[in-house]
Amino acid sequence: MSQRTHTLLIDSRDRVNPSLTNTNDCRLYVKPAITGFTKVELLSFSMPLTSYNVDSTNNQVYFNVGGSDYTASITEGSYNVCTLKAELKRTMDLVSSENFDIWYFFLHMGNQHKQYRCCITWFHKR
Secondary structure, eight states: OOOOOOOOOOOOGGSSSSSTTTTTBBBOSSSSOOOOOOOOOOOOOOOOOOOEEEEETTTTEEEETTTTTEEEOSSSSSOHHHHHHHHHHHHHHHSSSEEEEEEEEEEOOOOSOEEEEEEEEEEEEE
């Protein structure tokens, strides 16, 4: 039995109903259809924009300093590690009488996963 190879480029920007679906949960149609295969292999994967997407469902940060509760509202948008850190500091400083120092450090979580841990310290404004 002979083996055939067909390379297919799939791009989530070409999804069905792009105005009604999002790029991480969508359906793509292959045209023309490829038939007669028994194996599919993913050769590569590219995710060019890695950002923290903040919207009205996840933009609230609740925190307590010295027994007082605060809520900081992060501006909706797309952030990377550096810009999210700055926005988090800005909003936490704004709603409290404190000055926060925020930093991230990278935790290696195996060959395929990355995780960042956020550390926040504060000192009282005088």
